[in-house]
Amino acid sequence: PISAPTSAAELIEQGIKDNAAGRPREAALALTAACDLLADAVDPALVALRARALIALAVPRFESHGLSAGVDVLERARAEAQAAGAIELVVLAQVQEAGLQARSGRWAQSVRAIDDVDRDLEVLSDRERAVAYLNRGLAKQYLADFTGSLADLEVAHEVAARCGARDIAQMARHNQGCLALLKGDIPAALALMTQGLATESEMALAATLLDLGRAYIEAGLLEEARTQLWRGLHLATGDRLNHTRGELLIELAREAVIAAEPGNAAIYAREAAGIFDRFSAVAWR
Secondary structure: OOOHHHHHHHHHHHHHHHHHOOOHHHHHHHHHHHHHHOOOOOOHHHHHHHHHHHHHHHHHHHHHHOHHHHHHHHHHHHHHHHHHOOHHHHHHHHHHHHHHHHHOOOHHHHHHHHHHOHHHHHHOOHHHHHHHHHHHHHHHHHOOOHHHHHHHHHHHHHHHHHHOOHHHHHHHHHHHHHHHHHOOOHHHHHHHHHHHHHOOOOOOHHHHHHHHHHHHHHOOOHHHHHHHHHHHHHHHHHHOOHHHHHHHHHHHHHHHHHOOOHHHHHHHHHHHHHHHHHOOOOOOO
16 A cells, blocks of 8 residues: 555645646645645654645645635745755745746736745756746746846756756747747747647646737737637636636737727626636736
8 A cells, every 4th residue: 555655745746747737626636635644744754745735735726716825825835844944845835926926917026036035946856946937037028027038938948858847848938939929029929839739738728828819919810819719718717727717818808809899808808807806916907
């Protein structure tokens, strides 16, 4: 029989994979089960394992209940990590919070969160360090720091490729496509964004389709944009990716405005605003 610690480690690994693939319901089930297995643990190694489970659990909590719920879970994770003397997990919790801050439209706070632990990123695994640069690189785009964004995304891709984290490497390339779109280079944006769709990518597909839809709108390819955005909305709704669902509705509203369909645009925009209200995502609202 598998020991409790081994079972918990396997559940945590599965939960992390589910998070990366945009499956928050499955991630929550695996990670909650891991926390249950470790609920009575007092050995520092097992307490650290529980902290790691909580760090990953913050993502589905964010998806289902919003930023404050995700941050609450991360505060518990920090306390557990400090109690276990696991400094690397304290840093990882900070990186995770930066990602949630960025998702909520708090881009300056996200960048500061990574900057605050920049010197300590070396204690993380290569995959975790790549995620830190990925999160900061994306947040910098919304602050118009295009040079800083590209630098972080290039490091994220290099580190992820070196350690075999294909999903993170592909997300780095995809986010370089988002940067190209912001800079007005639509052909480069489409080329970078479609890489993940043309390969066996482990990226969250709904988010990929969201950005691709944005690029098609900028290219004036409204039918293609509508197709990708509705496909993404179907996936995001089924997987309960609430924040991504709101962003997809915004883009559908924008496409409807351009297509001279103001009634549809108003419906999509109101629904998106309602989602962001529920999750206190003020900038997105």
